[in-house]
Amino acid sequence: MEGKIKDIKMADAGRLKIEWAEAHMPVMMTLREKYSKTKPLAGMRISGCLHVTKETAVLIRTLIAAGARVAWSGCNPLSTQDDVAAALYAEGVPIWAWHGLSTEEFYWCIDQTLIQEPTLTLDDGADLIFTIHNKYQSLASKIIGGSEETTTGIHRLRAMAADGKLLYPVVAVNDAETKWDFDNIYGTGQSSMDGILRATSILFAGKTMVIAGYGHCGKGCAMRADGQGANVICTEVKPTAALKAILDGYRVLPMDECAAIGDIFITATGMKDVIVKRHFEMMKDGAIVCNTGHYDCEINLGDLETITVSKKEIRPNCVQYTLKSGKRIYILGEGRLVNLVAAEGHPSEVMDMSFANQFMAMMFLAQNKSNLVNKVYDISKEQDQEIAALKLKTTNISIDTLTEEQIRYKTAYSEGT
């Protein structure tokens, strides 16, 4: 069998987890049922590089049911759920993923998924697309297109496209309304709190929680931290985002002022060096610091190391750094996505829509293969509404419908006061 995982004996536990996810992903199950009959992805070889979670397993099973051949790796060294990887491997999915990969192993796993010479790629964070562009350019001519899950990845791909460097078309899954407006806000909000709680088991009420970045992910975190009774302070670099945070009822301060007052810090910016040496030096004894952005560069752990005298893992995913001053700082999940490292990522109900967009992106590419150009494609407004409508239908929620007259009214310009 192709692939490499931690331990096949974990497959039964993984299967149960996937079964649980399937029970909470009705849109994906509807798509699976529909397209397992027509197999629109027959002949497609999809190489995927995305967190190996129970929800991703539902996506993988759905792609296979629609006729694709799939080869998979995780997109983060610490986010793979080993039991889920084992279950997928046991059912014959070529998968190279285990928890705790070194950097070399991480790229080795990606390399293995490219042996099949994909026709489609599916990314979260663009590491697979970059590997193809940097190391396996000859594969690009056979690739119909790819998709990208997250904000950070899309920023980079748009920059590549603007420079004329993108070697094949890519669909911006993140930018679908049924992705960012749910996954990034409600998904990140809940799963980040979940990660912090599993790693620390602390009380949120009354704590000062500093959230760096008031984009969609930061907004979700602020909303949920506030709901638990924390005092939320946000940091921003973008004037409109800062104003939104203020009008949503939070304080906004520069990180240099937050550093000394925060009990818990969460970075959600997509930017490097958000928390650096001088911030660690200002922090209170016992400060908890974590990241929920895609890459692990937001908290500068190298800086922290230079002022640390000793380190110990005090709980799973919680490392105590004792500084020269005697002060203790706690880093969760090694500064990697706390929601995927210390918890299970976003809940299945949210990933249901994100992955419906991934699935539809693969279908779009396969069906339009001959008339695409090397640029970043947005998901259509129609697809967004279809996925949202299916989510409502499968959750048994009804909404109103406009009458003929109301539809006419919408665009009428003769009726006024």
Ligand code: ARJ
């Ligand atoms: C798989 C997940 C999960 C989960 O959609 C989210 C996003 O944009 C990512 C940034 O890397 C993580 C991804 N995500 C969140 N939760 N992917 N399974 N349960």
